Amino acid sequence: MTTRTFTNRLTRALRERALSLVDTGRPEGLVFLGAAAGTEIAKATGFGPLEKVCKPVIAPSALVVALRDGELGAVDTALLSATGAAYTVGDVILMLGGGHASRSVARLASGAAAFGVGHVALGALMLRSGIRPKALQMSFHGAVAGTVGGMLLREDRGNWPLATYGGMLAALSALATSVDHGRAPSASVLAVGGPVFLLSDGLILARRKVAGGSLAARALDVGVIDTYATATLLLLTGTAAAARSARGR
Incomplete structure (x- = not known):
């Protein structure tokens, strides 16, 4: 398959995923959109109570979308569910600790640990589904991780x-x-979900450098939610699709 063909297929898949979210016959999609939109509004306006209601619903509703796309095996379901649960715990830890503006390394590390558990579970499901890392992707992402990690350690x-x-x-x-x-x-x-999650966490690092209450801070907060919700949905649904594809072979 050529790169152009893959790009066309990816574009169709993204469009179909977006349309599925507004399908009234599948309310979990509307719940996901409502949770993401509510969290964006909360971040834009600084209305904390709305965020506490909406943000913890983002990952669980994305999980339900992924699970209702089709049947999965017991182990696949467990790994996908572990990811959704871990992401939700990470959301709550960060939300209750000052959100994206938190400069507490301990708080951020606790949230990162929870998300890390989810990443490991999701990565295990990808490997179980037959996805294998390619040299080009590993080299590029390794360079990104090394650069950002070096900046953090110098700080x-x-x-x-x-x-x-x-x-x-x-x-x-x-x-x-x-x-x-x-x-x-x-x-x-998945080809979009991974990089968008990286972008989301990059925006969190940028947000720590911006004074709270400013227009830039609010814009970054909304950007973090936009990219996080998108990445979570695409990673969970894409990995579930890969698992189903592997079972059908």
Whole structure:
């Protein structure tokens, strides 16, 4: 399959995923959109109570979308569910600790640890589904992780947990972008989900440098939610599609 063909297939898969979210016959998609939109509004306006209601619903609703796309095996379901649960725990830890503006390395490290558990579970499911990392993707993501990790450590040696987490997320993104062209078309969205999750966490690092309450801070907060919700949906649904494709072989 040529790169152009894969790009066309990816574009169709993304469009179909977007349309599925507004299908009134599948309310979990509307719940996901509502949770993401509510969190964006909360971040834009600084209305904390709305965020506490909406943000913890993003990952679980994305998980339900992925599970309702089709039947999965017991182990696949367990790994996917572990990812959704870990992401939700990470969301709550960060949300209750000052959100994206938190400068507490301990708080960020705790949230990163929870997300790390989810990344490991999701990566295990990708490997179980037959996805294997490609040299080009590993090299590129390794360079990104090394650059960001070096910057964090130069800032403060105590940032090593964040640098380690960055390496873990980069490895997951490298695996996701290595999705084979022969997989189910709906699995191709992994090629977008991994990099967008990297972008989301990069925006969190940028947000720590911006004064709270400013227009730039609000814009970054909304950007983090936009990219995080998108990445979570694409990673969960794309990995589930890859798992189904592997079972059908």
